[in-house]
Amino acid sequence: MTQISIRGDDLTTDRRLRRYSDIRDLLPGPDNPTPLVRLNRVTPPDGQLFLKLEWLNPFGSIKDRAAEYLLAGLVERGELPGAQLVEASSGNTGIALAALAALTGVQLTVTIPDGVPEEKKTLLRMLGAEVWETPDDLCPVDHPTDGAIALARSLVASDTGTRYVMADQYENPDNVRAHYETTGPEIWRQTGGRLQYFLAGLGTGGTITGVGRFLKEQDPSVRVIGIEPQAGHQLPGLKSFQEAKQPGILDWSVVDDVIQVDDDPAYEVTGRLFREEGLIVGPSTGAVVHAALELGAETGDVAVGISPDSGLKYMSYFAERLGNEGLLTV
């Protein structure tokens, strides 16, 4: 077999050339921001709407940021050696953590709600994570929702013979810090500090708390808007607090308003983003943009919304909603 010799140890990361010596060098930050792209057709009547395309992160979603900080925090505090990492995730945090854990030599178990699309479960297993599918009504008594979170916590608390450590994106302030130190400053620089609205879905609360806090420190008049789905929704990554426990890291003091979005308009706008903007986004982006269209922005207003992930992981959801639309059969 021919040995391929790779010479030149000096081929280090050079972002100008988009050359990287490790996939982790692609993780975002103020010097390596994710793109901020203006919408030109699916727009509010007056203002300008920009989407921050978080699916262009190396592991495919905004959760790359939280995963990096959560894992770094566990390493810094010396919690990982000899332990198995566990996290409850509807997919994206698990995927980013699985990739980073694999690179760090850590084994990850992900407890995941059983309604999550197969694409995400397969991705997690491809990355070497152990996947525990968990119905939300797992514990029939006194645990109305969030079976995946309860299961992950019980693994940490139980005497299983293995020491489990939970990254805990819902309670760990490192999640907020990731957005306060990266996403917030990126948006501020990319807009030249000229934005009136920031919109993000409510899930762990990490994005809205970290970004909202940073932006309000720069300019208290920036309005921070949270997007909440209805109970029983099919918008992965978002949480309805009618049915889910509020995460400990969510700081309501930086949230000016919450806009409730139903599944149907969220999916309708997601389709429009595909067809009118060429943006292959996940359904939670549709929810964010739908809310932005309802804002009543005034002329010249700039709104920035988060597009957490791409649509590629949700094809089975989209196929179900499309039915036979546009499909020629013989």
Next chain:
Amino acid sequence: MTQANEVGAIEVTDVLDTSGLLCPLPVYQAALALKKLQPGDVLELICTDPGSLEDIPALARQRQDVLLAVDDQTGVQKFWIEKGEDA
């Protein structure tokens, strides 16, 4: 339901010991174990989380299994669950 002193008569197919595990782990593991059994098979389940006394009967009802017997006399809870026809 069978009395605790009669449980010796129950033919057990599989035993799952969840001692030390806190809710919802015993429920999760019990559901996985029952999934592997055939209808009519019996799972003997051992738990130490007192919450199991409520959760395991609820699980059996939810899954349409038959809870044959419960023994909680020693601080350890034991359940005998027969996998239901439709479970």
